[in-house]
Amino acid sequence: MDFFLMVISGAFSFYWVFLFTTHTYLLLILSQLTYTDQIIPFELSTHPKHCLSVGTRSRQVRVPRVLAIEGPGEANARAERTWRGRVPSERQVNARSLPQRDSLHRYEFTHPQMGTVFRLVMYAESETQAQAAATQAFAAVDSLNASMSDYLPDSELSRLCNQSGNGQSVEVSEDLWQILKLSDRFSRQSGGAFDATVGPLTRLWRRARNLKEMPDSARIEEARQMVGFQNISFKKGQKIELKKTGMRLDLGGIAQGYAADRCLKILRQNGIRRALADAGGDIALGDAPPGETGWTIEIPASQSKEVTSSHLLTSLRLANCGITTSGATFRYLEAGGKRYSHIVDPRTGWGMTHRVLVTVQAPDATTADAWATAISVLGESGWKKLKRKHRRLKAWLTETPITAH
Template identity: 45%
Template sequence: MFNIGSAFLHTVAFLLWIICLPSAFCGDEKVERFEFSEIAMGVRARIVVYASSEEEARTACKAAFDRIAELENIMSDYRPTSELMRLCASAGAAPVKVSPELLNILERSAEMSRRSDGAFDVTIGPMVRLWRKARQSKVLPSCEEIEAARKLVGWHNIEINPETRMVRLAVPGMQLDLGGIAKGYACDEALRVIRNLGISRALVEMGGDIAVGDPPPGKTGWRIEVANVAKAEHERTFTTNSGVRWEFKSTGQGQKSLVIDGCSNVGISSSGDTEQFIEIDGKRYSHIVDPRSGLGLTNRIAVTIVARDCTTSDSLATTVSVLGEKKGLQFIESFDGVSAYIRRLR
């Protein structure tokens, strides 16, 4: 369910395709397009804004990158001093008071876990660590190792008191991994910061997750391109409930990219096993681990989700990858305003 090599990197790399003039008039005000990028959460984070001046754009984007860095210090499972890792260190002991941000993402995670019956589970940390090791050693985890990790996994064992912001991990040795939701949450937060500084036409991209605000000037929405999503041997399924338009664009040599048009004030996320995987003894295992079995996925699936925000699209993309096409589509139908593209190898 989560990345073995990097807790914040999805499988499908996004290419952004924005067809618009570098400057345009918004009402009576002329705005220009500005783009900035930094490395954050293990990927290149990119922000595009339409602003009246470079100073306004730089100020807003700096504040957004600062917010992303703040969230990384809270939610990283690679930094021993992060708030998340300090909470994990207290597993089995007394409750710990957490920040509003960590409380919020744990509550959102618990809701996705409840609705998916455990297909999404941020307590998957012990399993993720096993598969990170397997990726390096090219040796599968033993049945005993997987079973030992499974005993430490279970979203019901996170006890949350929203009123006091106290959180307890009930089982000693529990480890949390927010790799299936944190980047989406960070994109949403960065977009919120930019909007609060007076810029509504903006896009934030981090790996396989994108949050967009109001459309570019003169456009009905942002136009997003997802690279190399379709070949003849792929079976594809669409569901559209969010008002966006899906189309394919030929990129040559039998490859096609997916274009999502009309995106406005939504989140877009991709997840799957088509790029990041390990092959051991002739069998291919995804970087996404099923928290119910403790095994890397073998179903050769890739998912793109459009939802009301990027926190939702990020966690849904991971969940649908684990559930598979049939159950995943049924699960998506329980959410309002969600569209999905699913492809699998025949």
Template identity: 45%
Template sequence: MIRLTITRTALWGTLWALGIASCGNAFAEETSLHVVSQRHMGTIVRIVADCDSAEEFQKAADSAFARIGEIEQICSDYRNDSEVLILSAQGPTSEPVAVSDDLWKVLSLAMQVNAATDGAFDVTVGPLTREWRRFRRRNQLDEQRIAEAMTGVGAQHLILHPEKQAISLKAGQMRIDLGGIAKGYAIDAALDALTRCGINRALVDAGGDIGATDPPRGELGWKVGIAGLNPKEPPIVVTYLANAAVATSGDAYQFLEHKGKRYSHILDPRTGYGVDHRGTVTVFASNAAQADAWASALSVLGPNGAADALSNQEEVATWMEVLVAEEPITWISPNLGSWLSKHRLREAPSPR
């Protein structure tokens, strides 16, 4: 639920409008701003850059999209030939299985967030993800199937071997689900590809999760607006972002109601059930992979658990709104103000 203001052209995202509106005379000249979109990872991915050469921009964007495609092939939960599902099918493994650089980096970060959130973020949740997709299609919930799926869930079943860059799976019926982190990792990789091609003022938006490098010339940052529980209302928070990322997680559109109880599509891997409190969580972090993973984790933890989990995370800040007894409650991490100040330019540079 992130609204992004960039230029005058109107584009539409899956959660919030990706508005392109004039930002004043200080903004980079409109002819230097370029936008291109492709469909990847189940969403529309947009690349925006402040660049004088359209040819240079297109070449860099092609490289960035190619990189996203590589990561999708490695991390997809929908492609049976993806590296992560081929790995999952081998559990339990008798010997550690060597993995690619990208899968190693994603799993390493995932395990770090798992430890920092007391298991609220867990990529071994795949068996549950598969069951809950079926539940939502049929509008039915099966407690026995949840119990069976839980036998393959838990970070203790996933062992990393740094000296070999290899993975061991200690349980059968495991299925690694990178849906809570892969999109962010792909955004970071795309930005790296753009930078290697000489595009230093860029933004990548993947279905509302955003990563950015330097802002357009004449701007303090890329202007983003964060929506509350009702995504149709105007943004509650508007700020600028530079060399950082932001991701939002919530249950406004995907949920299941069973016996009078509402379960989000966001699953608590510790219980096997969808989160039963309504809420929206926006996370700011130094990179998109961190923002993506922490947005999922904090959606599970809620305000009470978030305070403890974020106490030692200086590079992660959050704004969240949840319904408590049908009343909206806002919780903001104590470091949000300082984080936003740090990740924007102190003074807008000259447009030229």
């Protein structure tokens, strides 16, 4: 009898253990299915993808928006695979935890200035934060233009040039002092291929393009005599003297890059680090967009003379640097079967005739801007002689424009 009761008791125990185990197993399966359903789905969106095009508006593209996010501003290392139907096996979260969307939102602002359109793309926590930062950045651009423009007769730069050759030194603002000191450094490093005193020549060639007629050789030589970075004297008290009468400064080969860097600096001061500032193709890049390793920059490798988007070949992922392009693709004078670029060789006085478009990556947009101008003048052979001394620069010489996104 005791044996029979033991058998009955064991059977009931086994039955309840079996039911409990089966029930637990089913619950685990159901919870896993719920977790998978929450992670895998992705959306196709017309959200602009971290994108800008040099000289054009950013295109709208359909891209997967992954929903698995580790925390504010940072994507899960494996989230990029979830849209393919793969669930992260590492760093698994509790089945009851829902994936959180990125707390940063994308904002874009534009502002016409310096003969181009400035464009800011940023990831901020709120529209209020983004708007305030953009307003400050564009105000700084306006201030820089008022100081550095060679078009405005009452700009600080124009007033300085009006004092050239009179033996007087003029106290200048911090920004004008800094950009002229940088210009002097780039002039010396490039052997005069970049020269901020090129103003008399650029004015002459600008007029020639408007009239569509070649400037006289004698006038070119006369203007060239007023050019030379060695004729800028930097003195104590933030004072500058232009030694030769008729000297005109032209910061067109550096000012936009300088302004782009200033914009990015202001955004960072406002707590916005995932951003870029585009000054008509002179681009200052901050931290990468959320979930990305960098901003995607596309540059062409084709040597075709036709400028088409089909020539885009090489893609770069860049962050915290500057990149710009310079060349004779759009502004030039055609005369005598030759095409003379708006970029003038300060050493000879003549507009460049070799059709080359230069893209330069540098630690900042100011450096990239100046060296893009210098390398356009130097050409490939001239750059080869200097590039070993400037290992922080990367240059691509092509004949088609770049786009970035």
